[in-house]
Amino acid sequence: MSKLQATNGNDRNGSLRMYGLLFRASVRSRMQYRFNFWFSTLMSAMIAIVEFLMLAVILIKFGHIKGWTIAEAGWLYGVLTLSKAMYRTVASDVHNIESYLVSGDLDALLLRPLPVLLALMSRNVSIRFGEVIQGIGILAFSMSALMQEGRIGWLSVPLTLFVVLCGAVLLFSIGLLTATAGFWLTRIGELQNITEDAARTAAQYPLSIYPRWLRGLLIGVIPVGFANFMPGLFVLRGEAGWWMLSLSAVVSAVLLALALVVWKVGISRYQSTGS
């Protein structure tokens, strides 16, 4: 086959292979510095667990918060942590797009035979072991506690995995939309603080604790609520039906589609106006 011929199928294969290589290479290079690797993993896991402990300690003392127990709150927390870990493992440099825009390094990505977004995502792939450990740990603790109470069954395990995946797509889409704003604003650090950090921190806790307007914001405007709380109503408490799961998936998918479209517009603008 001529080297100039590359069908779309070949592209997709190549991308998958590329990602596999990126993962392996990243792990290999980090394992080279064993102390650093274990130290940083330990530190990040510890920090993430302590963050959860802040809430756990309150719930230990007071029993529940707006009817949500510590095990349920742990589920919400763990699911969100895993979703975020997945998103940032695969798309770390989407979040860091500001540095690419400021330094002009984005141009180099346009020289690749890949969609710019994929090229950007490939620049920095690094598994966030600490957060993964924390997420799985808290989920294990929460879900076994809930199962012992008889509140959930084994079905909830694959359901939880599904929720985590949808959540990852959702957080990625929010991150991508915010990053795209960089084509117009360049400096988006503060915006990211609000749409990603603040929104996600708020969603770590059961949304019922917030006033209606904030809950509406977190479900309707920056819909992080669909990453854990809304599906949680179904998976943990049976307060909603199977439709909630589909709705969460639909919201993630729609947001992703929207983000990709807006990203294309942003790239097109970048190519017309330069940096």
Add this chain to the structure above:
Amino acid sequence: MNPIIAVHDLHKSFRAPLPAPEGPFRGLRTLMSRQYTSKEAVCGVSFAVKPGEFVGYIGPNGAGKSTTIKMLAGILHPSSGEVRIDGLNPHRERRRVARRLGVLFGQRTQLWWDLPVRDSYDILAAMYGMDPVRQAARVSELADLLQLGEFMDTPVRKLSLGQRMRADLAAALLHDPDILFLDEPTIGLDVVAKRSIRDYLRSINAELGKTLLLTTHDMDDIEQLCSRVIVINRGTLGFDGSTSELRRRIGLPTIIRVTYRHTPSLPSHMDVDDAALRLTAVEGRAVTAECNRDELSAMEALRMLERFGDIEDVHMEEPHFEDVIHTLY
């Protein structure tokens, strides 16, 4: 032969915001209505490059140089005009054009900073959809050609600048593109490394037949590597031709320094015949003269100078290429 790079009447203008006039509520007024001015970076540039040429594309800063290159590579869309890379339009078919292009940035790396060099090649090969057999052959070829063997497994961040430049050059060539863009490929390198990179580039052009487009501020690069020079200044082309044509066009004179055995007897003025030869400095027995080689050959110039005394020593200097370019900028 069809040109492999064809540029026709290329234009690019940018909208730049005008600073708001001083006065109260300046920030607010800026938000409400912003005045824009149009800045023409590239106005009507046209040229064609045939396969196998080694072209230097130079100009002062802000001349529209990098803007043109970005439009050739598909990074930027032209305001008007046409670009064809190997018959394809980079504006519309960025990714297909990307497969035919290799780019070397002197000032930043395209490799993965924390990973060994070898890993970067693996990842790039996957990106370009190269099958593993071909990839292995290619990597080994390039490692031989550019002598990468000793640092294939070293993380990029630990390489010296010269090593990194070679590794980046190999990365640019990995997918065997027909066209290479080189952006300041020798910047910051020591003399030895510069020469070796230039040797590699020369052989890539001469032996592999690749088309190379070089942008640089180092005039030695141009002089030693390029057969053709295109000069852009203030958005338009100032010159497009061979390097020797450029010298001739500018017409900077050759400088001849002559040392006489005894104090020469110089005429008080030069007659009309000798207008082609001008005396610029006299210090005792040393005389400096200028002449245009087009008008007066070196032998004739020397014969004229011999009339003034016995010559003991002669020293000739061609104008610096830099000075040549300087008059163009």
Add this chain to the structure above:
Amino acid sequence: MLFYVLARKTYARNLQYRGAHMLHNLASALFGFIYMSIWTAIAADQTLGEYGAAGIVSYVAFNQCSLWVAAFLNHGLGIEQLVRTGGIALELMRPAHLFYQLMCKEWGQIAYQFVYKFVPIYALYAIVLPMHIPSSLLVWTSTALALMLAAYMSICLNYLIGAAALWTTESRWLYWANYALSMLLSGFLIPIEWLPKPLEAIARYSFYPFLHYVPTRIYLGMESAATLVGSLLWAAALTAVCLGVTGIMRRKVEVQGG
């Protein structure tokens, strides 16, 4: 005077970003609001000891403000950067002690953050929330003193965190570890008397409560200025450690060249 020169430079350097910083205040205020919501939800059907629903809101709000003075300092006082560039050797050899230099610079940072972050967020909370505002001048001055001692202790902690950069490249994790521990043990989100017994014991034996718990309780009128003796003692102890560590740093740089 060196103190004033160094502090002023840092203050001035930050001024150019005050637009972005004001926007950041919005995000910071939101974070505080999240924590307050947690407590209002709890307070809906439980009593909250000596704090009460209103008191706990003020508690969390003031803690959020005080983060900008006693927690969000330059990571490791910038020592990691100095180690990476090799400038640490030069800085250690200067006539002014490294700790003093970096402390002065950081005071400038803290002063800037007080004016452009603490004050705006505090003002916002005071307007929007039922926030407790002390009436006695003694309380205001004790609070100010408590905050300054908390800031000073934070400077010392960051100095030690930064010093670790001489031994490992991963020292920035220590900053976040310290931050996480501080969140848990300094009474930031939950007053330490409500921590599980083992954690409460650890907290009380550490300096952490003096960073947030003590200044905020003084502000709320729940502690007297006498508690500040503890702050002073810890400040003195931490200073001694910092000075000692500087000696070790000097020796390392002399032997290994940094």
